[in-house]
Amino acid sequence: MAETGSIAIFTTGGTIDKIYFDELSAFQVGSPQIGEVLKHAHVNFTFRAHPLMRKDSLEITAEDRAEIAAAIRACPEQRILITHGTDTMVETACTLGSQSEKTVVLTGSLTPARFRESDAIFNIGFAAAAVQILPPGVYITMNGTVFPLPDVRKNREANRFERTSQ
Numbered sequence: 001m002a003e004t005g006s007i008a009i010f011t012t013g014g015t016i017d018k019i020y021f022d023e024l025s026a027f028q029v030g031s032p033q034i035g036e037v038l039k040h041a042h043v044n045f046t047f048r049a050h051p052l053m054r055k056d057s058l059e060i061t062a063e064d065r066a067e068i069a070a071a072i073r074a075c076p077e078q079r080i081l082i083t084h085g086t087d088t089m090v091e092t093a094c095t096l097g098s099q100s101e102k103t104v105v106l107t108g109s110l111t112p113a114r115f116r117e118s119d120a121i122f123n124i125g126f127a128a129a130a131v132q133i134l135p136p137g138v139y140i141t142m143n144g145t146v147f148p149l150p151d152v153r154k155n156r157e158a159n160r161f162e163r164t165s166q
Contacts, residue, residue, distance in 0.1 A: 003004075006046035007131055008077035010068060012092075013055040014085025016109040016120045043128065048077070049059040057085025057092075058106075065095045072104060079131045082106045083124075089140060090120055096147055097139045104138045110159055119143060136151065 055065060058152035072080055079102070083135060084092055086108045094104050107127035127141045140147040142161040151163050 005046065005079075005132075006077055006130070007079045007128070008072075008075045009047050009049040009081045010049045010071055011049065011083045012053050012057070012060065012068065014083065014089075014108045015111065016050075016083050016107075016123075018086075033041050042143070045128070045132070050075075055085070057088040059094065060085070060088055062095075065092050068092065069096055069098075069146070072102060078102050078136075080104045080165070081127050082096075082129045084108050086110060086154055087129050090154060093140050093149055093152075094150055098157070100136050103131055103134050103136050105134065105141055106139070107141045 026141060033125075050071065052068060053060075055064065082092075082104065082141050088113065089106050089108055096104055096106075105127045107123045109118055111118040111120065111125050122144070123142060130139065130141045130146050134146065138149055140152050140161065141150070145161065147161060147163065150164050152161055153164050154160075155162050
């Protein structure tokens with residue numbers, strides 16, 4: 001049974017969890033980083049982390065999105081934070097849009113959490129705050145902004161998320 005006010009965290013991989021292999025000169029998705037980030041931040045809320053998959057978001061399929069939706073429906077928590085790769089985060093969020101009885105916040109990073117100058121730690125903290133105060137619905141939080149659906153897109157040229165209504 002979930003503690004009142006606790007947050008369920010589902011990890012799917014993406015840049016936030018990537019590690020660099022020097023000998024391969026490539027990045028691969030590693031173990032989820034959010035638990036360590038929240039532990040080092042000394043957060044004052046209860047959370048349960050559930051690794052669902054370790055995929056680059058370009059590899060996430062419709063079946064994976066159905067698995068994420070099923071995990072949300074099955075968990076007792078009303079507040080869900082999902083770490084996700086940025087390339088298909090909007091697609092996943094739109095797929096989850098029917099989860100309106102719960103507050104679901106997706107976040108990620110443009111640089112791996114293990115990097116010193118990553119946006120991951122800020123994005124995780126911002127998403128953790130947002131999931132606690134937003135009303136039920138599905139949202140994306142990136143770089144200090146809450147994006148309600150469907151008014152969001154990733155601007156690959158500018159390497160940021162922005163409202164589609166701009």
